[in-house]
Amino acid sequence: MVVTGIAPSIRKLVLEPYVQPPEEILPGQDTWYASTCRQCPAGCGIIVRVINGRAKKIEGNPLHPLNQGKLCARGQAGLQVLYHPDRLKNAVRQVGGRGSLQYEPLYWSEALDILTEKLESLSTPNRVAFLGGLLPSHLYILSTRLLNSIGAESPIIYDLHSALEGRYSTLKLSETLFGSPELPIYDLANAEVIYSFGANFLETWMSPVSQSHAYGNMRQGQFGGRGFLVQFEPRLSATAASADEWVPLKPGVEGYVALAIGRIIVEERLGNVGSHRPYAGLYQNIDVREMAAASQVPAEDLNRLARIFANADQAMAIPGGGLSGQSNGQASMLAIQTLNLLVAQFGKVGGIFLSQPGPTAAYRQNPKVDSFGNVTDLVDRMQAGEIDLLLVHGTNPVFELPASTGFAEAIARVPYVISFSSFVDETTMHADLVLPDHTYLESWGHEVPSPGSGKPTVSSQQPVVRPLYDTRSSADVFLAVAKRLGGEAAKALPWTDEVAFLQELADELHGSSLGAYDATTSNSFWALWRQYGGWWTEKEIPREPDLSAIPQDPLPITEPVYDGEEQDYPFHLHLYPSVTLSDGRGAHLPWLQGAPDPMTTATWGTWVELNPETASKLGVDDNDIVRVISPYGELEAPVVVYPGIRPDVVAIPVGQGHQQYGRFAQKRGSNPVALVSAITDSESGSLAWGATRVQIEATGRKEILPRLESLAGEGRESIG
Ligand code: SF4
Structure with a gap:
């Protein structure tokens, strides 16, 4: 059967009485489960209120040393990831050619056979590449083990959110100063x-x-x-x-x-x-x-x-x-x-x-973060036809990388692409096979928060509801494929399922005198691990960085280089991650689309922030559409006149401009990453995403941007 889009062509609604609830559920009574937020890489502890098997509300875990009961808007919106109407509901194969969005459902056994066969048929192991976002710790460990067991390289970890934070540069700086690539x-x-x-x-x-x-x-x-x-x-x-x-x-x-x-x-x-x-x-x-x-x-x-x-x-x-x-x-x-x-x-x-490794040393195989240079190397290899199989998890490079990297063209040259995304985004639409992971509220896992708190912490993740659809945890996919491959792969991943793996890991903390709790048996420790939402020390154990090898060379004075001549492109383009949409990963959630930006109160779109002096010189005002042009691309968006910006700088939030990614995200706003030059910091290899200059043109057109505090409430009618 060929299905266009993902949704079934006929919707059938079956109403069932809740006569046989799972044994832990008392009708009408709520149960709170502790887990870990995965809306960003911070790793905050959450508790989720579940009534009659349905997750109803997410709060911060008051016991968790990192967020101490608090939660941000993105964390609250996790429920909409779970219940999103555009989630992929089963494994699918794209049958009408890449980008056709014509999908054929697959049984999981078939899907696993395809992945296994693709790995087995590689002429050399370096013809497979795994590109991931900041994966949860357990998934990073298992995927790395699988790849390394067949002789392939570890996953390349890169996403726009990390780039905008400067995560790689921070790790590199710590390596220079303290001899250890850690986040302070x-x-x-x-x-x-x-x-x-x-x-x-x-x-x-x-x-x-x-x-x-x-x-x-x-x-x-x-x-x-x-x-x-x-x-x-x-x-x-x-x-x-x-x-x-x-x-x-x-x-x-x-x-x-x-x-x-x-x-x-x-x-x-x-x-x-x-x-x-x-x-x-x-x-x-x-x-x-x-x-x-x-x-x-x-x-x-x-x-x-x-x-x-x-x-x-x-x-x-x-x-x-x-x-x-x-x-x-x-x-x-x-x-x-x-x-x-x-x-x-x-x-x-x-x-x-720095974080104290202490008893959590077994958990220190945290996802590394790769440099932008590693990603462009991968793009070059894809372009050169050196990659036969590309696996993508937790990142959306077609949307997140500057167009000038050529990723969209390079992926077309890879013979087979597999995505593990829960949604059809701009990269997943190039995938031949999609093996949708569970959402994090349906999944097991663990996370070593980095940067953490003074208390060494391992945050645990557990399903708070049964999976809503026929999706499958990617960790279990890797374990199943390892078994099918046999040999070194089966040896490297010997666990029956991800729960067995996590239990073994948790057990390494059982008996530690430093923990906030302990138990007499492994089973009762595992129960407390889930009840608390992880493990952490009773007391703070700060670790002083080793300063013995601080370089003593005079500090360099390095001039910034910008792309775009000043006379042609007079403004610096300042991108910033949206507090709600992040790097775009939250754009599919209507709660986050509708949450006002704290400084401009704008919602549901892209805007261009101009200093009043600049706006006046250009002859534009709030809601006038301007064209922002860089040497690499252009976009149009309404103006927000914003006194909190330098006159020579133009700011645009990142996150909108999706062509795919569900009904609430697609065809909404513009993606400013398309304007960005691919120049890098020569010292760290990081993408210099803030080094592009732009010019601004008034278009003479207007579009009312929905803002909570616009003077007459204009624009609210365009929400939706
Ligand atoms: S999205 Fe917010 S609540 Fe969730 S991990 Fe990140 S900072 Fe914490």
């Missing part, structure tokens, strides 16, 4: 002064719920003062709006500011001279006046900022987000992190530390 934990709750360079830590960066909670503690003055935050970034984010000062920097000059502050501290011997004396030589090439001129931040402001930072008892500087998307992102991050050396804040309360 910033003890915001106990900080007195925070200088955040580009890290929008209250909305989208790293672990926003736990960071918001900690920030609240800092602001409540529980340690004797209210805390002081300065946010350095070109556009006023919600974090900047909560700050005491917002310094609207031109993109790419963040490092200059940090270098100048550092130079002033060491030259004027501010604060604790003993702590910065060993690092004074790092600043020997820095001239404060030059940095002031290059950054457009007056020298008196730099002097004042240096004094505030050096004289605080607990000061920290955070590099991340927007600045990591510049061509000099790695050098800027180094300059900013080095400020923390000057005030000796590593391993201290109110400072920076």
